[in-house]
Amino acid sequence: MFSKFKKEDKAAKSETKGPVVHLPFDTVAKESVIPEEPPLDSTQQAKYAAVLQHFQDESLKIPCSEETHKSQEKETFSPLTLAEKSWLTRECFLRYLRATKWDQQEAISRITLTLAWRREFGISGRSDSENEVNGTLCSEENETGKEVILGYDNDARPCLYLKPGRQNTKTSQRQVQHLVYMLEKVIDYMPSGQDSLALLIDFKASPVGTQGGKIPPIGIGRQVLHILQTHYPERLGKALLTNIPWLGWTFLKLIHPFIDPLTREKLVFDQPFPNFVPDEQLDSDFGGSVNFEYDHAKYWPAMIKIAEEKKARYMERFEKFGGHVGLSERDLRGDWDEPKST
Secondary structure, three states: OOOOOOOOOOOOOOOOOOOOEOOOOOOOOOOOOOOOOOOOOHHHHHHHHHHHHHHHOOOOEEOOOHHHHHHOOHHHOEEOOHHHHHHOOHHHHHHHHHHOOOOHHHHHHHHHHHHHHHHHHOOOOOOHHHOOOOHHHHOHHHOOOOEEEEEEOOOOOEEEEEOHHHOOOOOOHHHHHHHHHHHHHHHHOOOOOOOOEEEEEEOOOOOOOOOOOOOOOHHHHHHHHHHHHHHOOOOEEEEEEEOOOHHHHHHHHHHHHHOOHHHHOOEEEOOOHHHOOOHHHOEHHHOOOEOEOOOHHHHHHHHHHHHHHHHHHHHHHHHHOOOOOOOOHHHHOOOOOOOOOO
């Protein structure tokens, strides 16, 4: 069960704050280092090749929803789109294989389920304008800055800040859509060679929050966990949590049985955030030197614009390198002229 670690003093903040920052960073800090990818052994390589071969089949058709995936109503299935092929990368297959403990059939089933879910949820397009869950739909949810993409951690993971104290809306499906939207955007911010993200969660109250002191219903909590564990496997690199109130601890204990053991290992409680994120890319409210102030009119369009530009470049390179299933995210996010990964 969750245990409260003894709090350590956070790094002292500078008495004189620097210039106000309203926009997200689009590059990694100089001192951040992307860990080397472990090599595959012969058995793992064979399982990867089998999954790749399955999804490279030109006759393959995919369900349009989780329900049709379960019922196998094949008359509703349809071929992969270009955007879906770009999502089916080498690293995507490896994430699902690791999550299924290298069970290739289970990995194939789960990838297919996620493709169906992405279609149904409204995020299977290649840009904001093609998706039902987009910046326009989710804008109101983020007016108080309760979720922010800002900076990169020591391993060059893009940081997604969650600030429950800034909650401004009542529990609804749109809150779930907003969380998924921000996950999709933070993935766009990932540099070449890094395919996981860092969550920085501070539960302290905020004067701009209008729904403070409440925890989400267990049903919503379980839905979010299902989405994260089923459709974003191996995406969480680290989760740093601090200032958890007793209601928060109660909620964490209630959902604890539903959290995957591997995910639990990535949760860090009440440790100084500067231990994990370079000072010059860490919000001063979290112990860093970035004098970040959330201004929705400035931040929201800029965050989306940077993400869209990165995604457009990703798609441009995908088509340049052949537009086929199994290309590497390292190549698609890189700056070289020919694919390097196999």
